[in-house]
Amino acid sequence: MCLDCLPTRLSRRNMMKFAGLSLAAASMPITASASESKHAAPNEEKPADAHKAEAAPAISPEEALARLKEGNARFVNDADACAANLASRREELVAGQHPWAIILTCSDSRVTPELVFGGVTLGELFVIRNAGNVLDTSALGTIEYGAEHLHAPLIVVMGHKKCGAVAAACDVVQKGTQLEGSIGKMVQPILPVALHTLFKSPDFVAETVANNAISGAHRIPDESHIVSHLVESGKVKIVSAVYDIESGKVDFLEGA
Numbered sequence: 001m002c003l004d005c006l007p008t009r010l011s012r013r014n015m016m017k018f019a020g021l022s023l024a025a026a027s028m029p030i031t032a033s034a035s036e037s038k039h040a041a042p043n044e045e046k047p048a049d050a051h052k053a054e055a056a057p058a059i060s061p062e063e064a065l066a067r068l069k070e071g072n073a074r075f076v077n078d079a080d081a082c083a084a085n086l087a088s089r090r091e092e093l094v095a096g097q098h099p100w101a102i103i104l105t106c107s108d109s110r111v112t113p114e115l116v117f118g119g120v121t122l123g124e125l126f127v128i129r130n131a132g133n134v135l136d137t138s139a140l141g142t143i144e145y146g147a148e149h150l151h152a153p154l155i156v157v158m159g160h161k162k163c164g165a166v167a168a169a170c171d172v173v174q175k176g177t178q179l180e181g182s183i184g185k186m187v188q189p190i191l192p193v194a195l196h197t198l199f200k201s202p203d204f205v206a207e208t209v210a211n212n213a214i215s216g217a218h219r220i221p222d223e224s225h226i227v228s229h230l231v232e233s234g235k236v237k238i239v240s241a242v243y244d245i246e247s248g249k250v251d252f253l254e255g256a
């Protein structure tokens with residue numbers, strides 16, 4: 001059981017409520033990031049909670065990864081057993097947030113990090129989601145904020161089996177499918193990965209999902225001197241992973 005577990009199991013109705021609140025929490029730090037980044041500009045005094053974030057005792061990247069693995073094991077073994085005490089956590093977090101892992105994953109409604117990692121509660125995960133867990137400018141900037149300013153020691157790029165965005169990119173590469181609207185532009189960063197993977201696996205989409213997560217994890221330090229510096233100093237670890245929507249298991253790939 002996690003530290004924030006309620007003594008009793010949540011009803012299905014409450015679990016759905018928890019899922020909704022977790023998603024809402026996942027979207028909040030991005031707003032806070034913009035606001036706090038502005039206040040943290042050079043020659044400006046930082047807000048009180050920014051100082052608190054910097055002063056927070058950090059856990060090591062290895063401890064953060066172990067927490068995720070233990071949480072996912074709880075989720076796989078008994079998905080209903082773990083629920084977070086949202087009311088008390090909400091009160092505790094008014095003064096500031098100290099997330100211990102950054103998760104870049106897909107917007108797929110079946111892939112909710114706070115649930116997948118065993119009922120992680122408010123204020124623990126700094127989450128970025130888009131279709132296909134694409135590392136775009138917005139995602140990279142959010143990762144930088146979480147690592148540099150909030151001192152989260154672990155970055156996870158997590159794809160998932162049966163990902164529609166990755167499947168769409170595979171169709172573009174394999175069949176020349178034209179994607180409408182902004183979806184084509186959205187999956188463009190996945191196309192080189194799909195092209196590299198084509199003809200190399202009997203399960204083209206599944207292999208591209210894994211390679212897309214690995215590629216995203218590699219690109220973060222390559223494209224961010226802020227994160228690469230943190231990695232070189234041992235303060236931050238980057239891992240890739242694939243979530244199985246059927247079994248509930250997260251397989252950690254490179255870096256784990």
Ligand SMILES: [Zn+2]
Pocket residue numbers: 106107108131132133160162163164165166
């Ligand atoms: Zn997906």
